[in-house]
Protein backbone atom coordinates (compact mmCIF):
# COMPACT_ATOMS: atom_id res chain seq x y z
CA UNK A 1 0.00 0.00 0.00
CA UNK A 2 2.67 2.51 -0.97
CA UNK A 3 0.51 4.00 -3.67
CA UNK A 4 0.53 7.76 -3.27
CA UNK A 5 -2.49 9.85 -4.00
CA UNK A 6 -2.33 13.36 -5.29
CA UNK A 7 -4.43 15.80 -3.33
CA UNK A 8 -7.70 16.40 -5.09
CA UNK A 9 -10.13 19.11 -4.14
CA UNK A 10 -13.14 17.20 -5.41
CA UNK A 11 -12.14 14.12 -3.48
CA UNK A 12 -11.77 16.18 -0.29
CA UNK A 13 -15.20 17.67 -0.92
CA UNK A 14 -16.79 14.26 -1.32
CA UNK A 15 -14.98 12.91 1.73
CA UNK A 16 -16.25 15.81 3.84
CA UNK A 17 -19.78 15.23 2.59
CA UNK A 18 -19.60 11.58 3.69
CA UNK A 19 -18.26 12.62 7.11
CA UNK A 20 -20.86 15.33 7.60
CA UNK A 21 -23.83 13.03 7.43
CA UNK A 22 -24.98 10.06 9.46
CA UNK A 23 -27.18 8.81 6.66
CA UNK A 24 -24.66 6.45 4.98
CA UNK A 25 -25.16 8.07 1.57
CA UNK A 26 -24.97 6.35 -1.81
CA UNK A 27 -23.13 7.94 -4.73
CA UNK A 28 -26.47 9.16 -6.05
CA UNK A 29 -27.43 10.72 -2.69
CA UNK A 30 -24.07 12.51 -2.45
CA UNK A 31 -24.38 13.74 -6.00
CA UNK A 32 -27.87 15.16 -5.40
CA UNK A 33 -26.63 16.82 -2.22
CA UNK A 34 -23.47 18.34 -3.73
CA UNK A 35 -24.70 19.40 -7.14
CA UNK A 36 -26.79 22.25 -5.71
CA UNK A 37 -23.55 23.84 -4.50
CA UNK A 38 -21.20 22.46 -7.15
CA UNK A 39 -23.12 22.28 -10.44
CA UNK A 40 -20.00 21.19 -12.34
CA UNK A 41 -19.71 17.97 -10.42
CA UNK A 42 -20.75 14.86 -12.35
CA UNK A 43 -22.11 11.61 -11.00
CA UNK A 44 -19.16 9.80 -12.57
CA UNK A 45 -16.74 11.96 -10.58
CA UNK A 46 -18.56 11.08 -7.39
CA UNK A 47 -18.36 7.35 -8.18
CA UNK A 48 -14.66 7.57 -9.07
CA UNK A 49 -13.70 9.50 -5.97
CA UNK A 50 -15.69 7.23 -3.68
CA UNK A 51 -13.76 4.26 -5.11
CA UNK A 52 -10.44 6.06 -4.53
CA UNK A 53 -11.40 7.07 -0.98
CA UNK A 54 -12.29 3.46 -0.28
CA UNK A 55 -8.91 2.29 -1.63
CA UNK A 56 -7.25 4.86 0.61
CA UNK A 57 -9.06 3.37 3.58
CA UNK A 58 -10.78 6.65 4.45
CA UNK A 59 -14.29 5.41 3.85
CA UNK A 60 -15.94 1.99 3.81
CA UNK A 61 -18.79 0.50 1.86
CA UNK A 62 -21.92 -0.35 3.80
CA UNK A 63 -23.98 -3.16 2.36
CA UNK A 64 -27.61 -2.25 1.82
CA UNK A 65 -30.55 -4.58 1.17
CA UNK A 66 -31.28 -2.70 -2.08
CA UNK A 67 -27.82 -3.68 -3.35
CA UNK A 68 -26.85 -0.06 -3.74
CA UNK A 69 -23.46 0.74 -2.28
CA UNK A 70 -23.70 3.18 0.59
CA UNK A 71 -20.69 4.72 2.31
CA UNK A 72 -19.49 5.95 5.67
CA UNK A 73 -16.19 7.13 7.03
CA UNK A 74 -13.94 4.48 8.50
CA UNK A 75 -14.51 4.18 12.23
CA UNK A 76 -14.68 1.65 15.03
CA UNK A 77 -16.67 -1.47 14.37
CA UNK A 78 -20.36 -0.94 14.91
CA UNK A 79 -23.66 -2.41 13.88
CA UNK A 80 -26.19 -1.17 11.37
CA UNK A 81 -29.91 -0.87 11.49
CA UNK A 82 -31.80 -0.97 8.20
CA UNK A 83 -35.28 0.49 8.06
CA UNK A 84 -37.35 -1.69 5.74
CA UNK A 85 -39.80 1.16 5.08
CA UNK A 86 -37.69 4.22 4.28
CA UNK A 87 -34.37 2.40 3.61
CA UNK A 88 -32.48 4.61 6.05
CA UNK A 89 -29.35 3.13 7.59
CA UNK A 90 -28.51 3.95 11.20
CA UNK A 91 -25.41 3.20 13.24
CA UNK A 92 -25.79 1.03 16.29
CA UNK A 93 -23.07 1.21 18.92
CA UNK A 94 -22.73 -2.27 20.26
CA UNK A 95 -20.11 -2.61 22.96
CA UNK A 96 -20.53 -6.35 23.30
CA UNK A 97 -19.40 -7.03 19.75
CA UNK A 98 -15.84 -7.87 20.87
CA UNK A 99 -17.15 -10.07 23.67
CA UNK A 100 -19.48 -11.90 21.30
CA UNK A 101 -16.61 -12.39 18.88
CA UNK A 102 -14.40 -13.90 21.61
CA UNK A 103 -17.11 -16.23 22.80
CA UNK A 104 -17.85 -17.37 19.23
CA UNK A 105 -14.15 -18.03 18.70
CA UNK A 106 -14.12 -20.15 21.85
CA UNK A 107 -17.12 -22.12 20.72
CA UNK A 108 -15.99 -22.73 17.15
CA UNK A 109 -12.16 -22.45 17.35
CA UNK A 110 -12.29 -20.25 14.25
CA UNK A 111 -10.37 -17.00 14.15
CA UNK A 112 -12.99 -14.37 13.50
CA UNK A 113 -11.71 -11.17 11.91
CA UNK A 114 -14.96 -9.34 11.60
CA UNK A 115 -18.35 -9.80 13.10
CA UNK A 116 -21.11 -7.74 11.61
CA UNK A 117 -24.30 -6.80 13.36
CA UNK A 118 -27.15 -6.13 10.96
CA UNK A 119 -30.63 -5.37 12.22
CA UNK A 120 -33.73 -4.91 10.09
CA UNK A 121 -36.91 -3.25 11.22
CA UNK A 122 -38.86 -0.01 11.35
CA UNK A 123 -37.07 3.20 12.38
CA UNK A 124 -38.52 5.68 14.91
CA UNK A 125 -39.70 8.11 12.23
CA UNK A 126 -41.55 5.42 10.29
CA UNK A 127 -43.10 4.13 13.53
CA UNK A 128 -44.49 7.59 14.22
CA UNK A 129 -45.87 7.85 10.71
CA UNK A 130 -47.58 4.50 11.05
CA UNK A 131 -49.17 5.67 14.30
CA UNK A 132 -50.57 8.77 12.59
CA UNK A 133 -52.12 6.85 9.70
Ligand SMILES: [Zn+2]
Pocket residue numbers: 083084085086087088122123124125126
Ligand atom coordinates in the same frame (compact mmCIF):
# COMPACT_ATOMS: atom_id res chain seq x y z
ZN1 LIG B 1 -37.76 4.38 8.37
Ligand SMILES: [Zn+2]
Pocket residue numbers: 024062072078079080090091092
Ligand atom coordinates in the same frame (compact mmCIF):
# COMPACT_ATOMS: atom_id res chain seq x y z
ZN1 LIG C 1 -22.28 2.96 10.12
